[in-house]
Each structure stands twice: as C-alpha cells, then as structure tokens.
Amino acid sequence: MEKHLLMGDEAIAQAAIDAGISGVYAYPGTPSTEITEYIQKSEEAKEKNIRSSWATNEKTAMEGALGMSYAGKRSMVCMKHVGLNVAADAFVNSAITGANGGLVVVVADDPSMHSSQNEQDSRFFGKFAMIPVLEPHHQQEAYDMVHYAFDLSEVLKTPVLLRITTRLAHSRAGVAPRLITREQNELRLPEKLTQFVLLPSIARENYKTLIHNQEHFKKAALESGYNSYLKGNDKSLGIIATGIAYNYLQENYPNQEIPYPVLKIGQYPVPNEMLQEIYDECDELIVFEEGYPLIEEALRGSLNIGKNIKGRMDGTLAFDGELNPVKVGKALGFPEPEKRPLPDIVVPRPPALCAGCPHIDSYKAINEVIAKHYSKGRVFADIGCYTLGALPPYSAINTCVDMGASITMAKGAADAGLVPAIAVIGDSTFTHSGITGLIDAVNDGSNVTVFILDNDTTAMTGGQNSAAVGNRLEDIVRGVGVAEEHIRVIRPLKKFHEENIQVIEEELNYPGVSVIIPRRECIVVLDQRMRRKFKDKTQ
Amino acid sequence: MKKDIIISGVGGQGIVSMAAIIGTAALESGLNLKQSEVHGMSQRGGDVLSNLRYSDKPIASDLIPEGKADMIISIEPLEALRHLPRLSMEGWIITNTIPFNNIENYPDIDGIISEVRKIPNHILVDADTIAKDLNARRSTNVIILGAASEHLGFELAVLENAIIKLFEKKGSKVIDQNITAFYKGRELAHS
Ligand SMILES: Cc1ncc(C[n+]2csc(CCOP(=O)(O)OP(=O)(O)O)c2C)c(N)n1
Ligand code: SF4
Numbered sequence: 001m002e003k004h005l006l007m008g009d010e011a012i013a014q015a016a017i018d019a020g021i022s023g024v025y026a027y028p029g030t031p032s033t034e035i036t037e038y039i040q041k042s043e044e045a046k047e048k049n050i051r052s053s054w055a056t057n058e059k060t061a062m063e064g065a066l067g068m069s070y071a072g073k074r075s076m077v078c079m080k081h082v083g084l085n086v087a088a089d090a091f092v093n094s095a096i097t098g099a100n101g102g103l104v105v106v107v108a109d110d111p112s113m114h115s116s117q118n119e120q121d122s123r124f125f126g127k128f129a130m131i132p133v134l135e136p137h138h139q140q141e142a143y144d145m146v147h148y149a150f151d152l153s154e155v156l157k158t159p160v161l162l163r164i165t166t167r168l169a170h171s172r173a174g175v176a177p178r179l180i181t182r183e184q185n186e187l188r189l190p191e192k193l194t195q196f197v198l199l200p201s202i203a204r205e206n207y208k209t210l211i212h213n214q215e216h217f218k219k220a221a222l223e224s225g226y227n228s229y230l231k232g233n234d235k236s237l238g239i240i241a242t243g244i245a246y247n248y249l250q251e252n253y254p255n256q257e258i259p260y261p262v263l264k265i266g267q268y269p270v271p272n273e274m275l276q277e278i279y280d281e282c283d284e285l286i287v288f289e290e291g292y293p294l295i296e297e298a299l300r301g302s303l304n305i306g307k308n309i310k311g312r313m314d315g316t317l318a319f320d321g322e323l324n325p326v327k328v329g330k331a332l333g334f335p336e337p338e339k340r341p342l343p344d345i346v347v348p349r350p351p352a353l354c355a356g357c358p359h360i361d362s363y364k365a366i367n368e369v370i371a372k373h374y375s376k377g378r379v380f381a382d383i384g385c386y387t388l389g390a391l392p393p394y395s396a397i398n399t400c401v402d403m404g405a406s407i408t409m410a411k412g413a414a415d416a417g418l419v420p421a422i423a424v425i426g427d428s429t430f431t432h433s434g435i436t437g438l439i440d441a442v443n444d445g446s447n448v449t450v451f452i453l454d455n456d457t458t459a460m461t462g463g464q465n466s467a468a469v470g471n472r473l474e475d476i477v478r479g480v481g482v483a484e485e486h487i488r489v490i491r492p493l494k495k496f497h498e499e500n501i502q503v504i505e506e507e508l509n510y511p512g513v514s515v516i517i518p519r520r521e522c523i524v525v526l527d528q529r530m531r532r533k534f535k536d537k538t539q
Numbered sequence: 540m541k542k543d544i545i546i547s548g549v550g551g552q553g554i555v556s557m558a559a560i561i562g563t564a565a566l567e568s569g570l571n572l573k574q575s576e577v578h579g580m581s582q583r584g585g586d587v588l589s590n591l592r593y594s595d596k597p598i599a600s601d602l603i604p605e606g607k608a609d610m611i612i613s614i615e616p617l618e619a620l621r622h623l624p625r626l627s628m629e630g631w632i633i634t635n636t637i638p639f640n641n642i643e644n645y646p647d648i649d650g651i652i653s654e655v656r657k658i659p660n661h662i663l664v665d666a667d668t669i670a671k672d673l674n675a676r677r678s679t680n681v682i683i684l685g686a687a688s689e690h691l692g693f694e695l696a697v698l699e700n701a702i703i704k705l706f707e708k709k710g711s712k713v714i715d716q717n718i719t720a721f722y723k724g725r726e727l728a729h730s
Binding site: 003005114167168170171172173174244247248249250251254255324325326329336337338339340341342343345346347349350351352353354355357385388524 | 549562566571572573574575576577582583584585586590596598599600601602604605606607617618620621623624625626627628641642644645646647650651654658
C-alpha cells in the first residue's frame with residue numbers, strides 16, 4: 001500500500017475525510033490547527049462538500065459538531081487542550097445527550113508548554129465526561145483510530161475523545177490511508193426526538209444509560225487491540241506505557257525485545273482486568289504517561305499500600321514536562337548517554353514581535369501615555385502575538401491568563417478602584433470571548449479603556465481568518481452599547497504617533513467604557529498576500 | 540542504515556525545505572522516516588528545529604535522544620551550538636558561519652566559531668557569500684545541504700532528484716540554481 005508522509009494532524013484530517021465526515025468544526029490552537037487547515041485545503045474535501053471554515057471559539061465549534069451529529073451526520077471537532085476548557089459545558093453535556101451521527105472530539109495537548117499556558121491532560125476531561133478516550137502512539141495509529149472512533153461513536157451512541165500531544169501532532173511519518181472510504185451519512189434524526197433534551201427528567205435517564213455504557217466502553221477497550229499485553233520473562237518489573245510514551249520505551253530497546261511485561265495503553269477506560277493482570281504478575285510497576293499521572297494515580301490509590309508503583313508521583317520521573325527517550329531510559333536504570341554540555345556562549349533567541357508589527361506602535365503609544373499620566377501595572381492583556389509585549393523592550397502588559405480575560409479582569413480591577421484600567425485584546429480573541437465581557441463592562445459603566453488590536457487576522461496561530469475584523473468590529477462594539485463617541489479607530493504607525501497619543505489620553509480621561517481600535521494588517525499576512533498576488537500575476 | 544539528524548536555524552531560513560529534501564531522499568530509498576518539527580510561534584526570527592530520523596528498521600521515537608544525533612546541520616552558527624547536547628560524541632556538526640543577528644546580546648561570532656571548531660567532526664561553510672556569488676540568495680540552505688551531503692548516506696542522484704522534486708513547481712531556473720548551489724556546497728566541504 002502506498003504510504004504518504006503525513007503529520008499526525010494531517011493523518012487525522014485525512015482519516016476523517018475517508019471516514020465520511022460531513023463537517024469539521026474548530027478554532028485554531030497549536031498544535032491542533034493543521035488538522036482543520038488540511039481539510040480546508042483538501043480538494044477531496046471540497047468535492048465532498050465537507051464544511052470546514054473556522055468557528056468563533058471552541059464552544060461554538062463543539063456545539064456545531066453536536067448539532068451535525070444530532071442530524072445524523074458524522075462530524076469532528078478539533079481544538080488545543082485549553083480550548084476544551086472553553087468547550088467544556090457543551091463537551092461534558094454531550095456525553096449525557098450521546099451522539100447520533102458519529103462525533104469525534106480531537107484535543108491536542110501540549111506537555112512542556114511549547115506554546116501554551118499550562119500542560120493540562122485532556123484524558124482527565126474524557127474520564128470526567130465518562131466517554132471513551134483514544135490515545136494514538138504513532139501517525140498510522142492516529143489514522144486508524146479516527147475510523148475506529150467514528151464506528152465506536154455510532155455503535156455506542158457516544159462522543160469519542162481522541163487525545164494527541166504536540167510530538168505526534170507535528171511529526172511526520174509514512175501513513176497508508178485506506179483504499180475503501182466511507183460515504184457520508186444521510187440526514188437521519190435521532191430515533192427518540194427527546195434524546196438531546198437535557199431536562200432533569202430526561203437527563204437522569206440518559207445519565208443512567210451513560211453509566212451502564214461504561215461496561216461497553218471497557219469491553220471495547222479490551223477488544224479493539226489498542227490496549228495490549230506484551231509478555232516478558234523478567235517479572236521483577238511491569239511497565240505500563242500510554243500513547244507516545246510507548247515509543248520512548250521502545251527507543252530504549254533498539255532491535256531487541258523488552259525483557260519485562262508491558263501493558264501498552266491506547267484506549268480508555270482501561271479495563272480493570274488488564275491492570276490486574278500486570279499488577280499480579282510483577283513485583284513492582286512503572287508507569288509512563290505523557291501527561292498527568294492518570295493510570296498511576298488510579299493504581300496507587302490515596303493510601304498507597306499495595307505494590308510499589310513508580311512514575312511521576314514518587315519522583316522516578318519529574319511530575320512536569322513531556323517525556324523523552326532519555327527520561328524513560330533513566331527511569332528504567334539505563335545510563336544517560338554521554339553528551340556535550342551546552343556551551344556558555346549560547347544565549348536564548350526568544351520570540352519577539354516582528355519588526356514592523358502594528359502591535360509595536362500600539363504599545364509604544366500606550367506606554368508613553370501611562371508614563372506621562374499614570375502609574376504602572378494597569379494593563380490587562382490577552383492571548384495572541386501581542387502577549388509578547390510583556391517582554392522587554394516594551395514590558396507593556398501585566399496579565400495574560402485565558403482568552404477573553406483582558407476585558408473582564410480590567411473591569412474587575414476598575415471595580416476595585418484601579419482606574420483607569422486598560423484592556424488589550426486581539427481581534428480574534430475579542431470575538432472568541434471578549435464580547436460578553438464588554439457587555440458586563442457596559443452594563444456596569446466601568447472605567448475601562450479597551451484596545452482591540454485589529455491586525456486583520458489570527459496571527460499567533462499562523463494567520464487564519466478572524467471572525468470579525470474591520471467595520472464589523474465597530475458594529476459589534478456599538479451593538480453591545482459602547483457610546484459612538486468613545487469608539488475610536490486609530491492607525492498604529494509612527495507618523496500618527498502624536499495623534500494616537502492624544503486619542504488615548506482623551507479616552508483614558510473618560511470615566512466610562514471606551515474602545516480604541518488600532519487597525520493595521522499583520523505584516524506577515526501582508527507579505528503572504530503580496531506574494532500570492534505576485535504569483536497570480538506571473539502565472 | 541540509520542541516521543539521526545538535527546536541522547536547525549532561524550524561522551524563514553529554509554529548515555523545512557531542507558528537511559523535505561532529505562525526507563524525500565529517504566522515502567525514495569525505501570527507508571522508514573520520522574520528521575518532527577518544532578516550529579515556534581508564527582513571528583519571524585525565532586529558532587526552529589527539525590528532528591529527522593531515517594532507518595531501514597522501524598523507528599520508535601519521533602524525538603532524537605540527547606547524545607544520539609549523528610549530525611547537526613545548521614543554517615545559523617548560534618543555532619548549531621544550541622543543540623550540541625543532542626550530538627553524539629562522534630557526531631558531525633555542519634554549519635553556516637554567517638550569523639542571523641536579531642537579538643541584542645548576540646554573542647561574539649569568533650567565539651561561536653571556535654566552539655564549533657572544538658567538535659572534531661565539523662564543516663564550516665560561508666553559505667551566505669556563496670549564495671550571493673551564485674546570485675541565488677535563497678539557496679543558502681541547499682548549499683549547507685550540499686556540504687553535508689557526503690554524510691547523509693544517499694547516492695548523489697537520489698539527492699539531486701529530491702531537490703528537483705521540491706523545486707519542480709518553481710521552474711527550471713530555480714531548479715538549476717539549487718543544483719548548482721548544492722554542488723558548490725559539496726565541493727566546499729572538501730576544501
Ligand atoms: C482557548 C484557547 N484557544 C486557542 C488558543 C490559541 N491561541 C492563542 S492566541 C490565539 C489567537 C490570537 O489572535 P488575535 O487575538 O487576533 O491576536 P494576534 O495573534 O493576531 O495578534 C489563539 C487562537 C488559546 N491560547 N486558548
Ligand atoms: S506575526 Fe503579525 S501580529 Fe504577530 S508579531 Fe509578526 S507582524 Fe505582529
């Protein structure tokens with residue numbers, strides 16, 4: 001079979017197309033973005049009319065996918081791990097409604113926080129929602145698991161969570177797609193038209209079904225082949241390895257068999273009998289999980305009175321950070337490979353705002369006004385390229401917590417007496433979850449000045465379309481009740497610096513809600529646009 | 540055959556293309572391949588890293604373990620050193636000598652080069668100047684690839700085909716430029 005060189009993300013996307021999805025719903029977020037981008041660019045997906053444009057946030061994405069499932073068609077929803085926090089209400093309740101058309105939720109975790117605020121482990125979310133979770137260890141398995149996930153979802157009428165991590169998402173390997181692909185489902189409403197009505201009386205019934213289904217989920221995990229017990233002669237140690245951790249384990253035994261029994265995990269909930277078998281057979285256990293200690297904690301229990309369980313909780317492995325072959329090897333007692341130290345001369349090359357970035361001009365102006373009239377420590381920012389304004393030479397912002405938190409935190413601080421309070425938020429983050437906070441501020445007449453940095457794109461994640469830019473932003477701001485005369489659009493350019501300073505001074509002086517929109521295109525996106533234009537002309 | 544290669548540089552220097560050329564060569568040779576990218580954020584000028592592994596046996600980890608890389612190929616000298624702990628004690632370091640200086644505290648370049656020279660197996664190439672001479676400024680990465688080519692374990696024709704394949708869509712002029720750049724780099728590795 002012909003193999004294609006695909007990233008984990010791309011393998012998942014191709015699998016979803018081949019498994020007959022009718023739509024993918026997603027909001028960008030590293031390392032999940034390329035799944036949806038692949039489908040957006042796929043000719044095959046276009047021919048099959050698979051809907052794929054970006055959602056405004058992860059919650060609207062999750063609900064869109066759930067609606068498509070209600071209508072009987074297969075849908076996939078993709079996000080990064082913190083996106084699942086945003087989608088959590090819909091996600092957890094989708095376990096109670098169950099699915100109609102196949103529904104697969106792909107969540108990409110980012111252990112070691114390569115580009116995230118935390119390293120939360122989505123398997124816990126799956127456990128919390130009580131739905132099946134799949135965790136592939138290589139790209140081919142990711143491809144195969146998507147097919148399996150849609151089957152499982154339709155047979156057991158449940159959403160299925162596919163959990164990947166950065167390394168799998170962004171690593172390429174040969175993947176053999178299936179030759180026989182599936183047609184999309186026909187429109188087919190749920191048999192019971194009340195299945196998705198979570199009134200308490202119905203929800204209680206549905207919840208009982210979900211509880212009852214746990215046995216089916218475990219049985220599936222026993223039979224699918226994604227969990228397997230590999231025999232080993234040396235029973236002094238038993239190894240449990242989940243997802244990509246299994247690769248790091250194998251890496252330590254090149255061209256040879258692992259001497260210890262190994263329980264390889266790729267599907268949850270893990271059947272008790274599988275854990276029991278390795279526990280009974282071996283003197284002690286070591287658990288390798290990419291993420292928080294889910295299985296380790298379950299095995300060890302609060303009392304820790306059974307056999308010795310090694311892993312992240314007893315310090316055999318660091319609690320934080322992603323695994324790698326050397327960490328796993330060390331935990332197994334292998335000597336560390338000889339290596340050279342990092343020369344002292346090497347300094348970091350931290351990411352910085354691009355030269356010519358519009359955010360630079362905005363920060364210069366904001367900094368100048370604050371220095372002139374106020375004290376430091378009053379700028380509540382958000383997540384995007386502009387978060388880099390936290391670093392020198394700008395040192396312009398004081399918070400960055402979660403998407404949308406700029407406006408609401410500025411409001412809370414203003415309520416507490418820190419006035420004027422300033423919020424800084426990008427266009428995409430504003431539509432993602434800034435609008436509701438702005439309504440709160442308007443309703444309370446809080447003394448906040450909100451900068452919506454309109455660079456015409458979702459720059460941080462690679463320049464995806466933003467839900468509302470340009471005039472639409474003013475329309476939204478006006479619509480939620482900000483007074484017309486306090487909606488100010490400025491051009492963040494050096495030549496307008498003095499003018500901009502004046503606008504900012506005026507609005508910071510106003511003791512209510514003002515919105516300033518610095519508007520200029522991201523230069524990376526501008527550059528790409530120009531190149532495309534040039535290419536079109538020369539072709 | 541098994542090779543573990545770290546490719547490094549700064550965003551925009553063509554790391555992804557270089558990895559793609561070597562990757563294509565590996566696939567065309569019927570080898571197993573894993574290629575993992577650590578692309579930082581979308582801003583320009585951050586450090587970029589690719590882990591490239593190919594072998595006639597199955598490959599387990601997407602990441603190259605520390606102390607195990609056969610080679611560091613870098614389009615930027617500071618970035619070549621950044622990943623030194625990954626290099627095996629017998630490994631090769633093949634790097635451009637011209638810095639990409641976008642940070643205030645960029646270290647003394649002579650100091651960097653003398654650190655590279657401490658690695659017994661090193662190849663230093665001033666790829667920027669050659670690219671300028673060849674009037675092919677965007678081919679710095681391919682010159683470095685040429686300098687590394689002898690250690691990649693492929694027939695020359697396989698690499699040449701991979702270059703052609705990558706630049707196919709850009710027309711014969713770009714292909715020729717890059718093939719010339721490749722051989723120039725290869726020649727310089729010997730001088
Ligand atoms: C809940 C959540 N979803 C997605 C992300 C990933 N993410 C980080 S910043 C960003 C968008 C930034 O776009 P914008 O606000 O327009 O600012 P820009 O980067 O364009 O300056 C995204 C999608 C995240 N951190 N959290
Ligand atoms: S990518 Fe765009 S928004 Fe981000 S720093 Fe560069 S110019 Fe600014």
